[in-house]
Structures are given as C-alpha cells and as structure tokens.
Amino acid sequence: MCAHSSGTIGFPLRLLAREVYDRVCAIKGEDACALITGEERIEPPNARYFLCTAEAMPRDGGNRAFVALDEAQLGADRERGHIFTDRLLNARGREETMLLGAATLEPMVRALVPGALIEERPRFSTLSHAGACKLSRLPPRSAIVAFSVEQVYQVAELLRRFRGGAAVVMGALSPQTRNRQVELFQSGEVDYIVATDAIGMGLNLDVHHVAFASLSKFDGVRQRRLFPSEMAQIAGRAGRHQTDGTFGTLSGGQGTRGRGSPLEFTEEEVFAIEEHRFAPITKLFWREPQPRFDTLDVLIGDLEASPRVESLTAAPEAIDLAVLKRLSEDAEITRGVKTSGHVRRFWEACQLPDFRQLGPEAHARFVARLWSDLQHGHIGADFVARRIDELGNTAGDIDALQGRLAAIRSWAYICQRPDWVLARDEMAARARSAEAKLSDALHQRLTERFVNRRTAVLMRGMGKDAGLLRVNLEDDGRVTVEGQPIGHLDGFRFVVDPEASHEDRKLMLAAAEKHMAALLAQKANKLIADELGELSIADGKIMRDDKVVAELERSKLITQPRIVMTRELVQLDPAQKSRLQDALRVWLTEQLAPLAPLQAIEEAAEDPEAGSEVRALLLTLADRNGTVWREDAGLRHIPKEKRPFMRRLGVTIGSLDVYMPALLKPAPRRLLKALGVDPRPVREQMEAVIESAKPMPTGYRRAGRQAIRVDMAEKLFRSAHEQRAKAQAAGDKGAKGFPVDIALATSMGLADENFRSLMKDAGFRQGQKEELAEGMYGPERPVPWTWRAPRKDNAPQPRHRPAGGRKGKPVGKPQGKPDNQRHSRGPRKPANQPATGKALAGLADLLKK
Structure with a gap:
C-alpha cells in the first residue's frame, strides 16, 4: 500500500487495524494516515492511507489507488461473513486490489472474481504434532487455548501456582488490555499465555508450542468440534518465520472432550494441519448491502432476500437483524418511524454491536432505550458524560471491570457516530480515556491474579542465565531477587520468606543456593570490617x-583448613565469638576461590566412583599442589577410559609432568605459599622461561641453565611429536630422523643448549648436522632429531613423607623437598626425588580393599 499514492485496508479486528496504523504512520507520517473503526476515528484532513475495520471500510474502497481486504475467508463466518463478502465483491482500488486470505478461499475467488491473479506464500517454518502433554510439563513459550472463560481462568491459576503465572487473552478484553497482556508474554516476564480462539487471528507472538485445552466450542448455535482449518489457524501461532513450531493437547485432567474421553487430534486432523490441506470454502454468506429504507417491512424484506449468484448463500440472521425484527414488532417503539430518514436512522441504531454479549433480547432493550433519545434528535452531552463517568470507576474484580469495559465500548461506538451525540469529539475523547483507565485496571487485576512475579523470577533463575539475576542483600538482612523478597539472613543462615507457598519454598531454596555464597561473603566482609578491619593471609595465618x-591448621583437605582463633579472641562473649567465627569462615572461603581447581580434585579423590587408581593419582596431585612428575603419577594403573574424567577435572597428562594449568597462574600459587602449603618462591608474572634458581620456583622445571614453565615445556614436546608423526607418515625410510623447529623455543626465550637439554629429558636427541657434498649448493639440511621413549612410568622409588606435615600441625611447616628439583641428565631419575612406584600400586590395592 505504501508504494501507492493512496490506499485503504480493511481488517477483521480493531487491534490489527491499530497495529498496522502505527506502522504506516512510522513510514508516511501521522498527517497522511487515518484510523477508522467503530470505536475510534483518527482522520486528518489530508489523510491518504486509511486503516479500517471491515465494517468501517468504504464499500467501493473510497476511490483509493490501492485497496486490500485482510482475512477474506471470513466471508464464510455466520455473524460477519456478509460484510467481508460485500467488500470482496465491491471494494476496488484504482490501480491494485489485494485479497488476503486462506488458500481455502481460492475456488470462491475464481468463481466471483474471474480475472484475479492468485499467488501463494508458503509457510517458512514447519508445524508438527507433539501429542498430549501435562500442564506441569509444558515447555516454556507455550500458548494454551481454551474456549470458555472458566477454563481460561482454571488453566491460568494452575500455571500461576507451578510456573509463576501466565498472560491472559480473551475476545472480551479491550485492545489496550490485550496488548498489555501480550507484552507481558513477549517481554519474557511470563513464559505462558492462556487464550481463547481470539489468539488465532491478529496476534503475532513468540510462541513455540500451542496446547489445546479443548477441541470444541459454542459457535452461537450449538456446541461443535473445531474444523481442521480453525485448528490450523490457532496452531499456526506456534513458530515464527523460520522457527519451527509444535502443537498438541493438554492431558492429565486439564483437557477433555467430554464423558471422560481423552482429548486428542485424529490422524486426519493432524495430517491436514501439518500439510496445510483443508476442505475448500464452497459458499460465502451474503446480505443485501444497500437495502431500501421505504418502510421497516421493506427494509427487513431486503435484508432477508436471497442472493442471485449461485456461489453465495443468504446469511444467517445476525444480531442486528434480530434486534431490528424484535423492535419493529413493538408499535410503541416504531410509532415515529415513518419516513425513509427515520427508517435509516432506526436501522443504524439496531446495528450497534453487542459488545456486552447479552444476546438479542437484552441487547434489543438497550437499543430501545437508545432509540428513545435518538428519535428526537441528539443525545445530550451531560447525560453521556454522566454515563461515561459512572462506567469509568476502576474499583471491583475482573468480572466487574470486564462488564464496564464492554459497556464503555458501546458508548465509545455511540460517540463516534456523526449525528448521535452533542459535543461528539469531547464525548469520544472521554470514552477513550475511560476505556484506557479501565483497561489498565483490568490488566493490573489479571496480573495480580494470574502472575506470581516472585515464582516467575525464580523459575527464570533456574535456567542457564541464573547468574545474571540481580540478587541483593538489604541493610535489614532481607534477600531479594530482581526486587522480589525471597527470605532473610539470620546470622549466616538463610531463612525462607514465611509467607511463601509450599511450591515457592523449593524454588527459593534453589535460588538461594545459587547466590548465597556471594551474599554471605558480602555480609561477612561487612562484619569483619566493622570488628577487625582489613585481613590478609600470610605464613599459614590470618x-x-x-x-x-587466627592460625590455619591443615585438615584432611588442603583447601579447607581449620581456623584456630588467637587466645584474645577466644575470650570473647560466646555469641560474639560464634558470630565472628562464622564470618571468618565465610571470608576464608571467598579468599580461597582461586584454589577451586584444587578443591575439585580433592573432592573427586573422595568419590568412590572415580576408582582407586584415579583416586590415588588425584591424592598425589593434590598433595603436590597440582604438579607431579609423570613417573610418580602411576599412570600405568589408570585405565584409558578414565582419562577423559581427569581431563574434565582440568588435569593435563604431559610427556614429563601431570599438572593442572589453572594452578600455574600467579594467584593460586601466591595463595598456596601464603597458606604455607608450598614454600617455594612464586614468580609475580609466571613468565614462560626464566633463569634457573635454587630452589626452583613453583610451576617450573629445569632446562639447562634456565627453567621453563611446565605447560610451556609440554607445548614444545607436543610440537616435536607432531613433526615426528609427519615424518613417519611421509614414509621416507632413508631419512635419519625428523626435523624439530626451534623457533617456538626461541620465541619463548629458551637458549639453544638449554632447549636441547630440556628435549633430552623427554627422550629427544639431536643428531649430527649433515654437510653438503663437495660441489653441491643450496640451503642447509635441517638437523635430524631422534626420539626414544623415556624409562617406564612407576619405577620403584624411595619412600618420602608428604609435604605439609602431619594432620593437625600448622600448614606453614611443610616436610620433604620441593618438587621438580632435578638435573638435565636425560630421563634417568635422581635418587633424592620422592616417588610412588610400587608404593602407589600398593596404595591402589589398599583403597580397593
């Protein structure tokens, strides 16, 4: 439409008309766009683009360049079908006319508009049947469809209890309330939306699954099963663009099809919905669009006349015709309806929509009271203002607000008529303002009743983004998640909010578990700052x-030392002493966070499922602070299928060392030294290569006159093994060895002679440089290297006492010599190096027993 100089589009819903009006305004500007519905009229003087409901759309299209009718298949609707049929037959644009609708309408379009060009737009995503599902197991981003207000409320209430709530969409809601509820779902505040079949048209939602709570509805005449095309219209809300969607039914008592039989689709219905194949529409409803207004009898006769086209059928008696016939039988009411002008005006009054869903009898009484004022001229502005003010009261429950909204929509329609109300523009503005207030109040009531914000927040917290939730500890000790209280801290113990339901308590405890460490640390830091000031760890002490x-005594686990307070603090009041001990324990846990990888292997060593061999290695690795020589690791006893388990723990099995890269960083090494666990010096930057020193800094191994970090050494060994594998794959039997690129070692700062010494430890030997034969010219050949596996792992070694002292002694007094103090004399192991060998094998047997 925007590509033409002017245009008109007719929509089935006021909501859709408003949505597209906003989009066109963004493109063309508000001065060029008009919105015309039964309850709202925005028509600038120079408007060129008109967005209307089908009823408000001009029959001939308004002489615009472009005309479109949306959801044209509604010509087969019993109540409104004749309106869409008339626009399909008569609304035309000067340059282009577009009829948008389901493929089932194609036969009727070919019969009624022979020259029409038919184009298909296939669905980009796949819609598939997912079967029945219990309400408690519905996936997030689901829509549940019911066909009665009672069932909508029932499902929404259950979702509130177990999933934090749901948005609610029903045809009786005003467009503003409907938009607010949809926004509640679209923003992710709730993951579910419960709706009537109003969801099937005019709502574009981020829905992944549609669940039917019922497959039948009352169509105004009888209770019947939905047609497959109606099922597809609703199920098609699942999936957007290229995102696939699913549909199914509710099981477990929330959905039945009567008499206790299960709610389920037939195979034919599933096939039709998935393949988009439906029975074509064979008849469209028609009613005389331009009746004569000579008398009421002539008018009724024209409205009940049969069509003269075979493809059309007479429309069933709509509510406006039913009201007209009932009122025409009352001589008191029709006494003044004599002229054609009065007949026309009387018919316009009867066409007032039944927003309150009262039915023909009750609605006819309302129209009769309206006509008693209209037949004498206009309705007084004071009377209309009083009625609007009365209906604008926002007190009451959901049902009361819905009733007032329906009534105010009737008055909004009345105020839009050009000759019904004095001060029409002012009264229309009042009606819109009252509708907006009632819509806001209804949205608030629906949210309060069907959305438990605390549960919704906690349910989101159980997902992968739980760490991103905003968790606060208030000054009064209350703990809040995204502003919603979940409990409070009693000392250093979390207490769940006593007002929470049983279901919420589980979620709160789970949420607290995810965030409690940070909250306790926050409280402990504040308490310690008030009582003791700034603390640090040094020489195994706080x-x-x-x-x-306090002193830190080594316990069974290095990462969980015991806190022994000094004599001065022991003499504190017992309550204050206990509070301070708890604070120190929490503070220490936070300070030991860099040792989390070491804690992981300590805990894994306690797990019987790991196996005795793996546990023996992990105990040794933990005792050596994350680095152990390969020959001390007892790898021969560890099954290959257990090695992935060790890799998941962050353990690297290298050519000469078994180590944890995460513990080679400065922070954990400084912390281990401060705890007194590892007395060796710690480098501030942990460079790749340093000058050799005595004692050897932690995390390094000797390389001639230099030292190299163990993970960098492993990088060099792997590069050499890759070169050896390439040479073997080439299959050059005449070659005396393979080349080794020393550029990587040079970039690290490792001297050539020290590089050769390091490689010798791993079994690599440098051969002799080959000279070119006399008379030959060209680049020098690379020096060949050979490799021979070092001596077997687990050779018998002398016993040693583990570093760190006996259980119960201060951590700051380790026993034994530091790791990695060896000379570069090949793979042979010095006599003074602690070993496990047979001792580790014996330990494995002992653990098995």
Missing part, C-alpha cells in the same frame, strides 16, 4: 596488619 587473628 593477619590484621602485623597481628595474628
């Missing part, structure tokens, strides 16, 4: 400036 606050 220090405040130069004074000892």
Whole structure:
C-alpha cells in the first residue's frame, strides 16, 4: 500500500487495524494516515492511507489507488461473513486490489472474481504434532487455548501456582488490555499465555508450542468440534518465520472432550494441519448491502432476500437483524418511524454491536432505550458524560471491570457516530480515556491474579542465565531477587520468606543456593570490617596488619583448613565469638576461590566412583599442589577410559609432568605459599622461561641453565611429536630422523643448549648436522632429531613423607623437598626425588580393599 499514492485496508479486528496504523504512520507520517473503526476515528484532513475495520471500510474502497481486504475467508463466518463478502465483491482500488486470505478461499475467488491473479506464500517454518502433554510439563513459550472463560481462568491459576503465572487473552478484553497482556508474554516476564480462539487471528507472538485445552466450542448455535482449518489457524501461532513450531493437547485432567474421553487430534486432523490441506470454502454468506429504507417491512424484506449468484448463500440472521425484527414488532417503539430518514436512522441504531454479549433480547432493550433519545434528535452531552463517568470507576474484580469495559465500548461506538451525540469529539475523547483507565485496571487485576512475579523470577533463575539475576542483600538482612523478597539472613543462615507457598519454598531454596555464597561473603566482609578491619593471609595465618587473628591448621583437605582463633579472641562473649567465627569462615572461603581447581580434585579423590587408581593419582596431585612428575603419577594403573574424567577435572597428562594449568597462574600459587602449603618462591608474572634458581620456583622445571614453565615445556614436546608423526607418515625410510623447529623455543626465550637439554629429558636427541657434498649448493639440511621413549612410568622409588606435615600441625611447616628439583641428565631419575612406584600400586590395592 505504501508504494501507492493512496490506499485503504480493511481488517477483521480493531487491534490489527491499530497495529498496522502505527506502522504506516512510522513510514508516511501521522498527517497522511487515518484510523477508522467503530470505536475510534483518527482522520486528518489530508489523510491518504486509511486503516479500517471491515465494517468501517468504504464499500467501493473510497476511490483509493490501492485497496486490500485482510482475512477474506471470513466471508464464510455466520455473524460477519456478509460484510467481508460485500467488500470482496465491491471494494476496488484504482490501480491494485489485494485479497488476503486462506488458500481455502481460492475456488470462491475464481468463481466471483474471474480475472484475479492468485499467488501463494508458503509457510517458512514447519508445524508438527507433539501429542498430549501435562500442564506441569509444558515447555516454556507455550500458548494454551481454551474456549470458555472458566477454563481460561482454571488453566491460568494452575500455571500461576507451578510456573509463576501466565498472560491472559480473551475476545472480551479491550485492545489496550490485550496488548498489555501480550507484552507481558513477549517481554519474557511470563513464559505462558492462556487464550481463547481470539489468539488465532491478529496476534503475532513468540510462541513455540500451542496446547489445546479443548477441541470444541459454542459457535452461537450449538456446541461443535473445531474444523481442521480453525485448528490450523490457532496452531499456526506456534513458530515464527523460520522457527519451527509444535502443537498438541493438554492431558492429565486439564483437557477433555467430554464423558471422560481423552482429548486428542485424529490422524486426519493432524495430517491436514501439518500439510496445510483443508476442505475448500464452497459458499460465502451474503446480505443485501444497500437495502431500501421505504418502510421497516421493506427494509427487513431486503435484508432477508436471497442472493442471485449461485456461489453465495443468504446469511444467517445476525444480531442486528434480530434486534431490528424484535423492535419493529413493538408499535410503541416504531410509532415515529415513518419516513425513509427515520427508517435509516432506526436501522443504524439496531446495528450497534453487542459488545456486552447479552444476546438479542437484552441487547434489543438497550437499543430501545437508545432509540428513545435518538428519535428526537441528539443525545445530550451531560447525560453521556454522566454515563461515561459512572462506567469509568476502576474499583471491583475482573468480572466487574470486564462488564464496564464492554459497556464503555458501546458508548465509545455511540460517540463516534456523526449525528448521535452533542459535543461528539469531547464525548469520544472521554470514552477513550475511560476505556484506557479501565483497561489498565483490568490488566493490573489479571496480573495480580494470574502472575506470581516472585515464582516467575525464580523459575527464570533456574535456567542457564541464573547468574545474571540481580540478587541483593538489604541493610535489614532481607534477600531479594530482581526486587522480589525471597527470605532473610539470620546470622549466616538463610531463612525462607514465611509467607511463601509450599511450591515457592523449593524454588527459593534453589535460588538461594545459587547466590548465597556471594551474599554471605558480602555480609561477612561487612562484619569483619566493622570488628577487625582489613585481613590478609600470610605464613599459614590470618593477619590484621602485623597481628595474628587466627592460625590455619591443615585438615584432611588442603583447601579447607581449620581456623584456630588467637587466645584474645577466644575470650570473647560466646555469641560474639560464634558470630565472628562464622564470618571468618565465610571470608576464608571467598579468599580461597582461586584454589577451586584444587578443591575439585580433592573432592573427586573422595568419590568412590572415580576408582582407586584415579583416586590415588588425584591424592598425589593434590598433595603436590597440582604438579607431579609423570613417573610418580602411576599412570600405568589408570585405565584409558578414565582419562577423559581427569581431563574434565582440568588435569593435563604431559610427556614429563601431570599438572593442572589453572594452578600455574600467579594467584593460586601466591595463595598456596601464603597458606604455607608450598614454600617455594612464586614468580609475580609466571613468565614462560626464566633463569634457573635454587630452589626452583613453583610451576617450573629445569632446562639447562634456565627453567621453563611446565605447560610451556609440554607445548614444545607436543610440537616435536607432531613433526615426528609427519615424518613417519611421509614414509621416507632413508631419512635419519625428523626435523624439530626451534623457533617456538626461541620465541619463548629458551637458549639453544638449554632447549636441547630440556628435549633430552623427554627422550629427544639431536643428531649430527649433515654437510653438503663437495660441489653441491643450496640451503642447509635441517638437523635430524631422534626420539626414544623415556624409562617406564612407576619405577620403584624411595619412600618420602608428604609435604605439609602431619594432620593437625600448622600448614606453614611443610616436610620433604620441593618438587621438580632435578638435573638435565636425560630421563634417568635422581635418587633424592620422592616417588610412588610400587608404593602407589600398593596404595591402589589398599583403597580397593
């Protein structure tokens, strides 16, 4: 439409007309766009683009360049079909006319508009049947469709209890309320939306699954099963563009089809919905669009006349015709309806929509009261203003607000008529304002009743983004998640909010578990700052400036030392002492966070499922602070299928060392030294290559006159093994060895002679440089290298006492010599190196027993 100089589009819903009006305004500007519906009229003087409901759309299209009719298949609807049929037959654009609708309408279009060009737009995504599913197991981003207000409320209430709530969409809601509820779902505040079949038209949602709570509805005449095309219209809300969707039914008591039989689709219905194949429309409803207004009898006769075209059929009696016939039988009401002008005006009054869904009898009484004022001229502005003010009261429950909204929509329609109300523009503005207030109040009531924001927040917190939730500890000790209270801290113990339901308690405890460490650390830091000031760890003690606050005794696990408070603090009041001990324990846990990889292997070593061989290695690795020589690791006893388990723990099995790269960083090494677990010096930057020193810095191995970090050494060994594998794959039997690129070692700062010494430890030997024969010219051949596997792992070694002292002694007094103090004399192991060998094999047997 925007490609033409002017245009008109007719929509089935006021909501759709408003949505597209906003989009066209963004393109063409508000001065060029008009919105015309039964309850709202925005028509600038120079408007060129008109967005209308089908009823408000001009019959001939308004003499615009472009005309379109949306959802044209509604010509087969019992109540409104004749309106869409008339626009299909008569609304035409000067340059282009477009009829948008389901493929089932194609036969009728070919019969009624022979020259029409038919184009198909296939669905990009796949819609598939997912079967029945319990409400408690519905996937997120699901829509549940019911066909009665009672069932909508029932499903929404259950979702509130177990999933944090749902948005609610029904045809009786005003467009503003419907939009607000949809936004509640689209924004992700709730993951479910419960709706009537109003969801099937005019709502574009981010829905992945549609679940039917019922497959039958009351169509105004009888209770009947949905047609496959109607099922598809609703199920098609699942999936957007190229995102696939699914549909199914509710099981477990929330959905039945009567008499206790299960709710399920037939195979034919599933096939039709998935393949988009439906029975074609064979008849469209028609009613005389231009009746004569000579008398009421002539008018009724024309409205009940049969069509003269075979493809059309007379429309069933709509509510406006039913009201007209009932009122025409009352001589008191029709006494003044004599002229054609009065007949026309009387018919316009009867066409007032039944927004309150009262039915023909009750609605006819409302129209009769309206006509008693209209037949004498206009309705007084004071009377209309009083009625609008009365209906604008926002007190009451959901049902009361819905009733007032329906009534105010009737008055909004009345105020839009050009000759019904005095001060029409002012009264129309009042009606829209009252409708907006009622819509906001209804949205609030629906949200309060069917959305438990705390549960919704907690349910989102159980997902993969739980760490992104905003968790706060208030000054009064309350713990909140995204502003919703979940409990409070009693000392360093979390207490769930006593007002929470049983279902919420489980979620709160789970949410607290995810965030409690940070909250406890926050509280402990504040308490310690108030009581003791700034603390640090040094020499196996907790220090405040130069004074000892507590000593750290080694326990069974290095990462869980015991806190022994000094004599001065022991003499505190028992309650204050206990509070301070708890704070120190939480503070220490936070300080030991860099040792999380070491804690992981300590915990894995306690797990019987790991196997005795793996547990023996992990115990040794933990005792050596994350680095152990390969020959001490007992790898021969470890099954190959257990090695992926070790890799998941962050353990690297190298050519000469078994180590944890995460523990080679400065922070964990400094912390281990501060705890007194590893007395060796720690490098501030942990460079790749350093000058050799005594004692050897932690995390390094000797390489001639230099030292190299163990993970960098492994990088060099792997590069050499890759070169050897390439040479073997080439299959050059005449070659005396394989080349080794020393550029990587040079870039690390490792000297050539030290590189050769390091490689010798891993079994690599450099051969002799080959000189070119006399008379030959060209680049020098690379020096060949050979490799021979080092001596077997687990050779018998002398016993040693584990570093760190006996259980119960201060952590700051380790026993035994530091790791990795060896000379570069090939793979042979010095006599003073601690070993496991047979001792580790014996330990494995002992653990098995």
